[in-house]
Amino acid sequence: MQTRLLVTAVLLAALAVGAHAQAPVGTTPAQLVAAAKRAAGTDHAGTFLRICVAPDNQNATPRRPPSVRAVPDRATWYSRPYKVFDNLYFVGTQIHSAWALTTSAGIIVIDTLFDYAVEPEIVDGLTTLGLDPKDIKYVLISHAHGDHDQGAAMLQSRYGAKVVMGAADWESTLQRPASAPGGVPKRDIAVGPDGLKITLGRTTVDVIATPGHTPGTLSYLFPVKDGNRTLTVAYSGGTAFNFPRLADNFAVYRDSAKKMAAAASAAGATIVMSNHTEFDRAWDRARIAQLPRAAGEKHPYEIGPQAVQHYFEIMRDCAEAQRLSMN
Ligand SMILES: [Zn+2]
Numbered sequence: 001m002q003t004r005l006l007v008t009a010v011l012l013a014a015l016a017v018g019a020h021a022q023a024p025v026g027t028t029p030a031q032l033v034a035a036a037k038r039a040a041g042t043d044h045a046g047t048f049l050r051i052c053v054a055p056d057n058q059n060a061t062p063r064r065p066p067s068v069r070a071v072p073d074r075a076t077w078y079s080r081p082y083k084v085f086d087n088l089y090f091v092g093t094q095i096h097s098a099w100a101l102t103t104s105a106g107i108i109v110i111d112t113l114f115d116y117a118v119e120p121e122i123v124d125g126l127t128t129l130g131l132d133p134k135d136i137k138y139v140l141i142s143h144a145h146g147d148h149d150q151g152a153a154m155l156q157s158r159y160g161a162k163v164v165m166g167a168a169d170w171e172s173t174l175q176r177p178a179s180a181p182g183g184v185p186k187r188d189i190a191v192g193p194d195g196l197k198i199t200l201g202r203t204t205v206d207v208i209a210t211p212g213h214t215p216g217t218l219s220y221l222f223p224v225k226d227g228n229r230t231l232t233v234a235y236s237g238g239t240a241f242n243f244p245r246l247a248d249n250f251a252v253y254r255d256s257a258k259k260m261a262a263a264a265s266a267a268g269a270t271i272v273m274s275n276h277t278e279f280d281r282a283w284d285r286a287r288i289a290q291l292p293r294a295a296g297e298k299h300p301y302e303i304g305p306q307a308v309q310h311y312f313e314i315m316r317d318c319a320e321a322q323r324l325s326m327n
Helices: 001-016 029-041 043-055 115-128 152-159 165-173 246-266 280-288 304-325
Strands: 084-085 089-090 101-105 104-111 136-140 162-166 190-191 197-198 201-211 218-226 228-234 271-273
Touching: 001 115, 029 043, 029 271, 029 304, 043 304, 084 218, 084 280, 089 280, 101 115, 101 201, 101 228, 101 280, 104 197, 115 152, 136 197, 162 165, 162 218, 165 190, 190 197, 218 246, 228 304, 246 304, 271 304
Parallel strands: 104 136, 136 162, 162 190, 228 271
Antiparallel strands: 084 089, 089 101, 101 104, 197 201, 201 218, 218 228
């Protein structure tokens, strides 16, 4: 009898948890992967594949972000710049995202690509778009891997932009030799666990500490304008599992995914962005955004609040599946 009562209590507790939209659906790795697969659909297939189907750190020698000086063939990465929202411009490559968020008091650059791409994509891209790189006031680095941060030192030294990074990622960055590709930025704004808000003119970026991909990974919430509508972007700052394969690391990553899901929900985010085009199809969406839209047709980046939640559910469930599979 007591056992039956206990089972009932557990079932009721499970139902109560299940009623919450953001609760995990399964309790085994296979169930969690199945839930993540459902959440991914085809909207978020790239993210699902990278962290649930083929996690980078599953093998003894995980795939590391390359930090080579050799410049790949330009045709394999170069992208024209695109105006994607009225106040947001894609200045990334075919592979990695960099964005210019324009405000009434200057430009906020989000992520800065490999060193070889910063001049042709960010500097020349802004100029092509009719913007002035001298107006860059802040450079937000989602995390300290070369594919996102090698342009930071140049934007800081040439234009006086303030570089914003997670405190833990500043520590690793400042240990690099001066000869590191792109150089080493000087420490400007270090973001701790509580995050902070960066306000420039009338625009505020909510900077959220989401450790996991790296210890200092940052994610963001910020507004974009689409005609007379203002939409909220949830920008996920780190995705792949190329950190040491330890249960604690997956737990930290999982908890950050939950934190970001809650923040995105509270802010009413209907757009999710990441910093690799494989995760949010930024290069595709940027090009599709150039085409005319029918009356009432949504922006190609606007996927709605539920699909934004799905994105963070995938991150949460794939991390939890890996954590559980280690026990
Ligand atoms: Zn990375």
